[in-house]
Amino acid sequence: MNPILIPELQVLDYDKSLDFYTQLAGFIVVYDRPEESFAMLEINGARLMIEELTDHRRSWLVGQMERPFGRGMHLQIEVKDVHQLYQKFKDAEYQIFFNLEEKWYRVNDKEIGHYQFLVQDPDGYLLRFFQKI
Secondary structure (H helix, E strand, O other), rough: OOOOOOOEEEEEOOHHHHHHHHHOOEEEEEEEEEHHHHHEEOOEEEEEEEEOOOOOOOOOOOOOOOOOOOOOOOEEOOOOOHHHHHHHHHHHHOOOOEEEEEEEEEEEEEEEEEEEEEOOOOOOOOEEEEEEE
């Protein structure tokens, strides 16, 4: 089944962002159009698109882009082994925005637990990687 919501992130440096998402965060490239600095990425069924922000193409911008991008929102992404991913970021000496924690949330009359941490991608988009307990 294809995801029904796929965010597209405008990035300043396509190669740097592609490296972050594939080499560090563990996404795979579903397909890409390098000539357009565009890629569709996936991890554990979650998809997102990245596209380099340029002045010469169509743009969906509704305002001035200033780092950090995506202010006021974050993307929550479920992964199979959040501890291993967290360690990968630590080993790469990548700055963690919010350290790995165990967090419980009330959902109606039940409690659900997550292990989670947050990082910002090279453009400042905030990503919350989590694994269900």
